[in-house]
Amino acid sequence: MGAKSTDLSGRWDGTFSYPDVPEAGPVTPFLATLADSGGVLSGSIIEPHEFASGTAHSTLVGQRIGRSVHFSKTYHGAGDEYRETVLYFGSLCDEGEVITGEWRIDHWRGPFEMVRELGGPAAVEETAAEAIPTAADASIEMRVIA
Numbered sequence: 001m002g003a004k005s006t007d008l009s010g011r012w013d014g015t016f017s018y019p020d021v022p023e024a025g026p027v028t029p030f031l032a033t034l035a036d037s038g039g040v041l042s043g044s045i046i047e048p049h050e051f052a053s054g055t056a057h058s059t060l061v062g063q064r065i066g067r068s069v070h071f072s073k074t075y076h077g078a079g080d081e082y083r084e085t086v087l088y089f090g091s092l093c094d095e096g097e098v099i100t101g102e103w104r105i106d107h108w109r110g111p112f113e114m115v116r117e118l119g120g121p122a123a124v125e126e127t128a129a130e131a132i133p134t135a136a137d138a139s140i141e142m143r144v145i146a
Contacts, residue, residue: 008036008099008116011116014029014030014113015029028050029048032044041061041063045059046058058076058082067092068091070087070089071087071088073088085105086103087103099114
């Protein structure tokens with residue numbers, strides 16, 4: 001499968017790293033869920049909250065052009081430490097299964113990597129289809145409940 005026709009829809013496991021300076025944060029894992037509509041990207045990211053317990057949630061919007069992938073990540077409800085939008089600039093590798101590149105925010109920048117979870121977009125569609133009850137399922141449930 002060539003990168004130009006690669007649909008990036010699905011779940012991606014990733015990490016991003018901070019510059020090697022004392023006040024920077026740790027290597028951070030994240031889970032991204034992407035929707036790719038003809039190269040227009042949207043989705044969400046969840047990652048450990050660096051300054052409090054729990055997780056930080058964000059949305060992403062961006063674009064895929066050939067092997068180039070870029071998107072912005074905007075946090076929601078994570079606090080003042082997360083008020084800046086983060087820009088990601090990456091490239092597709094390994095037949096569209098890995099994205100590597102650099103993130104940027106203010107004067108900070110560092111590397112990131114995202115690896116597609118097994119299955120790709122077809123598995124995501126199949127999983128979603130399995131989760132949607134059919135009319136037959138609903139009638140069976142109604143008979144059991146009634």
